[in-house]
Amino acid sequence: MAETKPxxxxxxxxxxxxxxxxxxxxxxxxxxxxxxxxxxxxEEANRCLQCVKPQCVGGCPVEVPIxxxxxxxxxxxxxxAIAKIKEKNALPAVCGRVCPQEEQCxxxxxxxxxxxxxxxxxxxxxxxxxxxxxxxxxxxxxxxxGKKVAVVGAGPAGLTAAADLVKMGHEVTMFEALHLAxxxxxxxxxxxxxxxxxxxxxxxxxxxxxVDLRVGNLVGRIHTIPELMENGYDAVFIGSGAGxxxxxxxxxxxxxxxxxxxxFLIRVNLMKAFKFPDFDTPLRIGKHVVVIGGGNVAxxxxxxxxxxxxxxxxxxxxxxxxLPARHEEIxxxxxxxxxxxxxxxxxxxxxxxxxxxxxxxxQAMELGPPDASGRCRPLPVKGSEFTxxxxxxxxxxxxxxxxxxxxxxxxxxxxxxxxxIIVDENGKTSLEGVYAGGDVATGAATVISxxxxxxxxxxxxxxxxxxxx
Amino acid sequence: MYKIVTKKELAPKEKLFxxxxxxxxxxxxxxxxxxxVIGEQGERVPLTICGYDRAKGTVSFAFHEVGKTxxxxxxxxxxxxxxxxxxxxxxxxxxxxxGKVLCVGGSIMIAPLVLQAKAMKEAGNSVTTVLGARxxxxxxxxxxxxxxxxxxxxxxxxxxxxxxxxxxxxxxxxTEKFDRCxxxxxxxxxxxxxxxxxxxxxxxxxxxxxxxxDGMGMCGVCRVTVDGKMQFACxxxxxxxxxxxxxxxxxxxxxxxxxxxxxxxxxYEIGGCKCGRNKA
Numbered sequence: 001m002a003e004t005k006p007x008x009x010x011x012x013x014x015x016x017x018x019x020x021x022x023x024x025x026x027x028x029x030x031x032x033x034x035x036x037x038x039x040x041x042x043e044e045a046n047r048c049l050q051c052v053k054p055q056c057v058g059g060c061p062v063e064v065p066i067x068x069x070x071x072x073x074x075x076x077x078x079x080x081a082i083a084k085i086k087e088k089n090a091l092p093a094v095c096g097r098v099c100p101q102e103e104q105c106x107x108x109x110x111x112x113x114x115x116x117x118x119x120x121x122x123x124x125x126x127x128x129x130x131x132x133x134x135x136x137x138x139x140x141x142x143x144x145x146g147k148k149v150a151v152v153g154a155g156p157a158g159l160t161a162a163a164d165l166v167k168m169g170h171e172v173t174m175f176e177a178l179h180l181a182x183x184x185x186x187x188x189x190x191x192x193x194x195x196x197x198x199x200x201x202x203x204x205x206x207x208x209x210x211v212d213l214r215v216g217n218l219v220g221r222i223h224t225i226p227e228l229m230e231n232g233y234d235a236v237f238i239g240s241g242a243g244x245x246x247x248x249x250x251x252x253x254x255x256x257x258x259x260x261x262x263x264f265l266i267r268v269n270l271m272k273a274f275k276f277p278d279f280d281t282p283l284r285i286g287k288h289v290v291v292i293g294g295g296n297v298a299x300x301x302x303x304x305x306x307x308x309x310x311x312x313x314x315x316x317x318x319x320x321x322x323l324p325a326r327h328e329e330i331x332x333x334x335x336x337x338x339x340x341x342x343x344x345x346x347x348x349x350x351x352x353x354x355x356x357x358x359x360x361x362x363q364a365m366e367l368g369p370p371d372a373s374g375r376c377r378p379l380p381v382k383g384s385e386f387t388x389x390x391x392x393x394x395x396x397x398x399x400x401x402x403x404x405x406x407x408x409x410x411x412x413x414x415x416x417x418x419x420x421i422i423v424d425e426n427g428k429t430s431l432e433g434v435y436a437g438g439d440v441a442t443g444a445a446t447v448i449s450x451x452x453x454x455x456x457x458x459x460x461x462x463x464x465x466x467x468x469x
Numbered sequence: 470m471y472k473i474v475t476k477k478e479l480a481p482k483e484k485l486f487x488x489x490x491x492x493x494x495x496x497x498x499x500x501x502x503x504x505x506v507i508g509e510q511g512e513r514v515p516l517t518i519c520g521y522d523r524a525k526g527t528v529s530f531a532f533h534e535v536g537k538t539x540x541x542x543x544x545x546x547x548x549x550x551x552x553x554x555x556x557x558x559x560x561x562x563x564x565x566x567x568g569k570v571l572c573v574g575g576s577i578m579i580a581p582l583v584l585q586a587k588a589m590k591e592a593g594n595s596v597t598t599v600l601g602a603r604x605x606x607x608x609x610x611x612x613x614x615x616x617x618x619x620x621x622x623x624x625x626x627x628x629x630x631x632x633x634x635x636x637x638x639x640x641x642x643x644t645e646k647f648d649r650c651x652x653x654x655x656x657x658x659x660x661x662x663x664x665x666x667x668x669x670x671x672x673x674x675x676x677x678x679x680x681x682x683d684g685m686g687m688c689g690v691c692r693v694t695v696d697g698k699m700q701f702a703c704x705x706x707x708x709x710x711x712x713x714x715x716x717x718x719x720x721x722x723x724x725x726x727x728x729x730x731x732x733x734x735x736x737y738e739i740g741g742c743k744c745g746r747n748k749a
Contacts (some may be wrong), residue, residue: 177685179513179553187687216555218685220494243687247699254692254699254718256725263688269683271512277736280512280538281682282729355721384566402686404704 012115015044017122022335026306028192029274043124045073047111048118055108061452064088066105066120082127090163093198094185096125099448100326136205142169147465150233152219155183156447157239157438160454162211166464177218183241187270190300219413220404225434235433235461239454242439243402252349255358261297261396268304284312286391293396299329301394302338312338317345317365317378359389401440418443427457435461470550474527479609482534484543485579491526493556500562500708503530504684506553507541514538519580531580537733547649557686559707566593568648573662575601575654582609582653587617595619605630638665647671656720661663663711673711677702679722692716
């Protein structure tokens, strides 16, 4: 009688990652998720089926060889495992923390069909953190191609494109307008989700690869894109992000105490206003904060406000089901004490005698038929007006691309409605040798989709440069 | 790092720095500004450009020591370095041949006003310049203004030098015709100038200096209402039509962080800053 092979037993439950307790963490800006221990990482890695035809890789915008790195991890070859990731992804410590894995690699994981999917993100984070503690390994220096590329913007798209291009042997200069590199990773995502020290480490790694980083250098004002091309760059990648905040255009929006999400987050994250007056940038936050919006940025604003001691109410015009934020973020925020008010939208803000906001008039909404985005359109309910007391309002309803480059680059074709740069699937713009990717091309999206576009564009730029005489 | 090449005292608490910044110097134009960061824990401070030397690769800006950062700046010396200077930011002034141009500058903004007056003169305009200050002691750059103007008037709030207040403008407009007016100074001054020129229909351009953080369109704290529409001073300005600006809203918004600014300033003065940066 033929012996039947024993079926491997797969644990259905994911290994949970330790976190700071809600009551504790809401009082500090330290990282909420603490990362796997080695034993936990090994246990979780052992849940991977090592599929012959892995589905997970197809769910990753930068095509990280997931089963291969997990195999190395299982064998405790951590250095080899992180090297596998870095073949495709220059920012693993960032992606392991902020990627929405549940709708990418993990959504495709076969283990997910019988239980919870393998936590690829937490494993990636474990390895990236291991490498940071044990020292970076540098890949071999490539043969120089003699080609020069300018990368505009040191955010997720730019960092990824720069890392890939320099590894292909091109000379890369990266121009960053702010005084620190990292883009949304330093000005937008809060310390408690992504410590800035970790971003700095990733930036250092990319500089060590040979990328020449110039901060405080606003392309469009110092050099325009055509000037860069005239001054010896053979190609340009634009990854300038979606920096321009949207407002609601309702009365009272310019009162004191009303911040755009960008202003609030830049003060807190980039300028470290939560350490005022040790740091010079101030931020005034009251007791009753209202955050308007429902995306990840809104959650970041709400959770930062709670850490600054305020009671926070999130006002969203659709219902809970339509919240665009990651499920994990909503859960974290609610654990920390966030109160949500759904199906309501502001009509006007009222101020006190000093010009500071003191209340807002709102209106209840109901869901109508789906709109162009496929989500139900919120419609105002007649006679449902009500007033909310508040002393701080944060408007987190989205960003559009910064117009400086578009205004100063003749011939660059831009979407007239959204201000995004029009590109083909490889990031090629209307100008020869000029590529773009990330939020400046897609409108506000995720870190990893920006990285995916940076990667595609780097490949296209490489092919373009090598085909040119 | 950006080295301070020269430090000049224009008046008590009013200083002018010239710093090494070749990239900015190569592109700077009148009307634009820079953002200065002193050190790692510093804030981003917008300051209007008041000069540049493309050959030497330097750019100049003036400041009034009013808050913590400007006081700290004032304590720096020639040879010291600034962590970051970003620019040139904002749109350049429209410099054309208009005919007769009235240039009005007040307080610390006299320094960039003189740069604009010079550009207006070089563009072939007849330039009448009015410099204003609180008192005689804080008036500066009269000689520089004279050199680039066909006529120069001086006014102080208390009449300690020249004319008293801005009444002289009213008198001037009764007898002379101007094709354009540019005003740089405190908000109340720019508001008054705009009110005075409006009945005469003189296009009046004001330079707004609201609060800013990034200075390149990201944060929106510099939003101002012009002709009923929201504009960002950093990317849509900083120059706007003075007859359309909501100055009262601007004044309120400029004062948003006054208590915090005072606290910071007092802590700096008494050396209570615990970060170990305070050399004074």
